[in-house]
Amino acid sequence: MAEQVRIATFHTELSRDGPGLLLRDTLSKDDPQVEAVIQIIRASNADVLVLADIDYDLNSTALAALAKRIGGYPHHFALLPNRGVPSGVDLDGNGRIGGPGDAQGYAAYKGQGGLAVLSRWPIRHTLARDFSAMRWTDLPGHIAPEGTPDVQRLSTTGHWDLPVEVTGGHLIHLLVWHATPPVFDGPEDRNGRRNHDEAAIWLRYLEDGLGLSPPSTFVIAGFANLDPVDGNGRPEALQTLLRHPLIYDPKPTSEGASQATIEDGGINARHVGDPSLDTVDWGDANNRPGNLRVDYVLPSRTLDVLDSGVFWPPVDHLFGRDVQVASRHRLVWVDVTLPDSARDGGQRIGHAEARQ
Incomplete structure (x- = not known):
């Protein structure tokens, strides 16, 4: 029988106000949020886990400390995020250069709110492709505002x-991202347009490779910061991803999400999407967006999907309290396996290296 692989993504909200604070809180063993995140990750039992909103440091010291506390993840990957990296121009239009709004991604310092991957399986660092430095206006078909x-x-x-x-x-390619919120801008809709294109890049990559050879076996995993039918934003690119012929949307659900929609009320009562698909418990009043589906794990159709879910148990469940303390987001997971055809003749390490 083929090996089953559970791939998950979790927007941890572990980002801290300054460098080194996440490491401090992880090592202290008495920070309620960190301890709750650890419990959820252990309970979810993912083989490969994408972590969002986790602070980056040069030697991945905080990530390594967190992985050690969790246990069972010998392989790690992280790169300096665009958040906090100075752009050198006045991006936010306040007449000054410098500060969080003028960084390539909004942040108070370099490395704040980054991405990371923990894995039980080896990560092929030398084969990784990083598109983070791509200029927005270099994306084919971009909708960046004029100027x-x-x-x-x-x-x-x-x-x-x-x-x-x-x-x-065999290789499974993780296509990882964490997009900007499609709000907090002006009539030019800069953030809404950027959020759209941060999903559209995967369409361009999978369809024409962006000048490279795109993978055939992959899982898109991360934080779109966008619901396909509810809330603010431009969902066209995300909707195209969800129904793309190369991609399978397993539509993971949870009992806790359905329960939260009923109990929270507010704007949730006006949503049109299936509430059991929600992955985040945002505020429900005072123009807040409510509970939405914004975190995704989307396998390629070259993988067999066995099961999926959102780790959002009811409030009276063993982990009901932990999910509320850990993050407003819920961990999303999908179980996949390689079909017989891929195992018999699919992409292996040697073939992949030859194509780079």
């Missing part, structure tokens, strides 16, 4: 193609 500076990068946080070697030397 967008040439230095403005597309990625708010990062876009990676990260190959993970599973059983038999």
